Amino acid sequence: MxxxxxxxxxxxxxxxxxxxxxxxxxxxxxxxxxxxxxxxxxxxxxxxxxxxxxxxxxxxxxxxxxxxxxxxxxxxxxxxxxxxxxxxxxxxxxLKPFAAAQPALTAMRSDAYVRVIETATQITMAPRGETAPAAQREVGVFFQPGALVDARAYAAVLRPLARAGHPIVIAKQPLNIAFLATGAFDAARDAHPAVTSWVLGGHSLGGTVAALQADSGQTTSRAPAVGLLLYASYPAGDLSSSLRIPVESISGSRDGLATPAKISASRSDLPADTRFTVIRGASHAQFGSYGPQPGDREPTIPDQDARTQIAAASLSFLAVISAEGGSGR
Structure with a gap:
C-alpha cells in the first residue's frame, strides 16, 4: 500500500x-x-x-x-x-493512581508481630502469635481504599490494628475504583474462615462503598458485618434506620474533600449513636500515605500525629466491638 x-x-x-x-x-x-x-x-x-x-x-x-x-x-x-x-x-x-509512599511502604514488610501477604487483588495484614485475645483475632477489618489510591498507601495507618490482634484485609480495586470491587468483601470472608465478624471500613469513596457493603452484610449468618469504620467519608444515602451496627466516623478538620460541613451533614444519614471523631488539623490525604491530593487543604499537624490519632480512634472503636463478642451492641 x-x-x-x-x-x-x-x-x-x-x-x-x-x-x-x-x-x-x-x-x-x-x-x-x-x-x-x-x-x-x-x-x-x-x-x-x-x-x-x-x-x-x-x-x-x-x-x-x-x-x-x-x-x-x-x-x-x-x-x-x-x-x-x-x-x-x-x-x-x-485513572493514574496516587502511588503509596513512606511510611506505608515500610509498613508492608512482615515482622515478628504482623505478617503481610500481598496478592493481585488484596493485601492481608495478619497478627502473628498470641498477640491478642481470641475475641480480637476473630474480629477482622475489611478496608476499601479511596478512589485512585494505591491500596498499599493505607498499610501504615492500619498496621497498628493488625498488631493489636485484628486481621486486616485491604482490597485492591479494579482501576482503583471502589464501586468496581463490591464483591471483594465476600472474597475476603471466604479466604479468612477464622474471622467470625467483620468491621467494614474505607476512606473517601471507599467508605461510601463500605457503608453499602456493611448495610447489606449485617444480616448474613456467616461472618457478618458488625461495624462500619469511615475515614473522611460518608454514605451515599440515608442508612439511619437500616444500619443496625455501630458506626465510627473519623474525619479531619482540614479536609478539603470530605469537608467538615459534609461530615456534619452525614449525621442524619447514619444511626443516631454513631461516634464522630474529628482529628484537629488533619487533611483528607493524611488518612493514607500517598502525598498531596488536588482539592485538599494543607494540614496543620504532621502526618505521623494524624496517623497516630486515626489509629487510636479506630482501635478504641474495635475494642468496644470485641468486648461485646463481635456485636458491638
Missing part, C-alpha cells in the same frame, strides 16, 4: 493520528512515573495500559499509510469511534 500524501489526508485521519500518538505518550508517561507501583496494583489497570500500547501503534500506522478517505456512514462510524477513543485516552490519564 502506498503512503498517502499529507495533503490528501482527511480531517478524521489527522485526528486519528493525534489520538493514537497521545495514547502512546500517555501510556509511556504513566508507566514511567508509576514505575514499580504498577505491579502492585489490581491487574485491570496494567492490562488496560498494555492493550492501549498494542492497539495505538497499529492505529497510528494504518492512518499514516491509508490512501482513501471514508465517506458516508463509514465516516460517521469512524468519527464516533474516534470520539470514544479520545475519551478513553483521557480516562487512562485520569
Amino acid at each position: 502506498e503512503s498517502t500524501p499529507a495533503g490528501r489526508r482527511g480531517i478524521l485521519a489527522w485526528a486519528s493520528i493525534v489520538v493514537a500518538t497521545a495514547a502512546i505518550a500517555i501510556v509511556v508517561w504513566v508507566v514511567t512515573t508509576l514505575g514499580a507501583t504498577l505491579v502492585h496494583l489490581h491487574p485491570a489497570y496494567p492490562v488496560v495500559l498494555g492493550a492501549v500500547l498494542l492497539i495505538a501503534p497499529l492505529a497510528l500506522w494504518r492512518n499514516i499509510v491509508r490512501r482513501a478517505r471514508r465517506r458516508g456512514w463509514r465516516a460517521v462510524a469512524r468519527a464516533v469511534t474516534l470520539v470514544l477513543a479520545a475519551a478513553g485516552v483521557a480516562a487512562i490519564a485520569w
